[in-house]
Amino acid sequence: xxxxxxxxxxxxxxxxxxxxxxxxxxxxxxxxxxxxxxxxxxxxxxxxxxxxxxxxxxxxxxxxxxxxxxxxxxxxxxxxxxxxxxxxxxxxxxxxxxxxxxxxxxxxxxxxxxxxxxxxxxxxxxxxxxxxxxxxxxxxxxxxxxxxxxxxxxxxxxxxxxxxxxxxxxxxxxxxxxxxxxxxxxxxxxxxxxxxxxxxxxxxxxxxxxxxxxxxxxxxxxxxxxxxxxxxxxxxxxxxxxxxxxxxxxxxxxxxxxxxxxxxxxxxxxxxxxxxxxxxxxxxxxxxxxxxxxxxxxxxxxxxxxxx
Ligand code: SF4
Numbered sequence: 001x002x003x004x005x006x007x008x009x010x011x012x013x014x015x016x017x018x019x020x021x022x023x024x025x026x027x028x029x030x031x032x033x034x035x036x037x038x039x040x041x042x043x044x045x046x047x048x049x050x051x052x053x054x055x056x057x058x059x060x061x062x063x064x065x066x067x068x069x070x071x072x073x074x075x076x077x078x079x080x081x082x083x084x085x086x087x088x089x090x091x092x093x094x095x096x097x098x099x100x101x102x103x104x105x106x107x108x109x110x111x112x113x114x115x116x117x118x119x120x121x122x123x124x125x126x127x128x129x130x131x132x133x134x135x136x137x138x139x140x141x142x143x144x145x146x147x148x149x150x151x152x153x154x155x156x157x158x159x160x161x162x163x164x165x166x167x168x169x170x171x172x173x174x175x176x177x178x179x180x181x182x183x184x185x186x187x188x189x190x191x192x193x194x195x196x197x198x199x200x201x202x203x204x205x206x207x208x209x210x211x212x213x214x215x216x217x218x219x220x221x222x223x224x225x226x227x228x229x230x231x232x233x234x235x236x237x238x239x240x241x242x243x244x245x246x247x248x249x250x251x252x253x254x255x256x257x258x259x260x261x262x263x264x265x266x267x268x269x270x271x272x273x274x275x276x277x278x279x280x281x282x283x284x285x286x287x288x289x290x291x292x293x294x295x296x297x298x299x300x301x302x303x304x305x306x307x308x
Contacts, residue, residue, distance in 0.1 A: 011283045012065065017297065017305050023066040024286040027059075029078035029087055031291065035108055036146040037134075038220045039174065039205055041299055042076045044212050047291075048301040052083060054293030056090060061307045062287070062295065063094050071095070072104045073126070074288075079111035081291075085120060092125040104128040106172070109150045112158050122165045129162060130170045130201070131155070134179060136192035144179070155196045168198045175231065176205035177224040183237045202238075204231040211299035 010021040031047045033040070062068065071091070078084060091103065105121065109131035112118050121129070133149070135141045141149045150158070155171075162169050171193055173180060180186050186202060193200060208221045226234065290301035297305065 024070045026288040030081040031076040033077035050291040058293045088124040106130040132172045170199040171197045174205045
């Protein structure tokens with residue numbers, strides 16, 4: 001393993017991969033979920049078999065090798081992992097004396113309606129919660145998730161509790177055909193959800209063929225994804241309405257493939273700068289740690305990077 005510098009990025013060469021030394025780390029606690037979204041990126045032909053000891057060992061090793069700056073806990077639905085709090089305790093120990101600025105939980109939020117569970121999350125090392133919530137109408141949201149998702153009252157209660165504890169909450173929304181695919185519908189979402197979160201992130205749904213998902217998900221996401229031109233146009237039109245929206249003092253982010261764009265400059269400009277795929281010469285900014293302890297730069301535990 002060598003440490004090298006290219007332009008401003010310090011990276012480590014691990015096998016054929018160049019990985020940024022200042023790392024974003026995604027922790028996939030479990031690939032399972034109690035919901036059944038048709039576009040779910042976590043639905044792959046085979047799930048990684050859990051190996052807690054290896055997971056723990058590779059977590060510590062990752063922090064030895066890299067300067068981890070940001071952690072996102074992902075799924076599947078991490079809150080249904082039977083070791084959820086045990087893993088958070090380990091994480092708390094790993095990050096002490098480190099440079100980690102954020103530990104973010106990304107969740108469908110369903111388990112957070114349990115107040116005891118929410119209190120334990122607040123007392124953990126997590127400081128931000130991102131709740132995936134696809135439509136401002138709960139009935140439609142339930143249909144999308146195929147589950148009894150949080151009501152607006154429950155979202156409000158959770159948000160209030162998080163604010164009281166100096167934590168932030170973001171709603172994550174996917175934009176795709178027939179779901180918030182017009183400026184009016186995006187505005188409706190914002191109007192309905194203003195006051196229930198610090199930030200709303202609109203991400204374009206993408207075809208998942210590059211992510212090793214099952215054929216039904218690939219077929220569905222191919223059918224409903226907007227083209228890059230369509231999404232760019234939609235975002236640009238939506239950005240023109242943001243002055244009105246920002247009166248609520250919320251921050252409204254738009255997301256492209258890799259980063260949140262806050263409205264400071266033309267969305268088209270930023271969106272156009274983003275490449276669709278990595279190539280091997282690109283320095284990898286993010287690694288994912290799977291439940292079996294594999295580290296990967298992709299949405300698949302199969303292609304892994306070995307640190308040990
Ligand atoms: S809530 Fe998330 S992890 Fe669960 S099925 Fe939907 S997209 Fe997949």
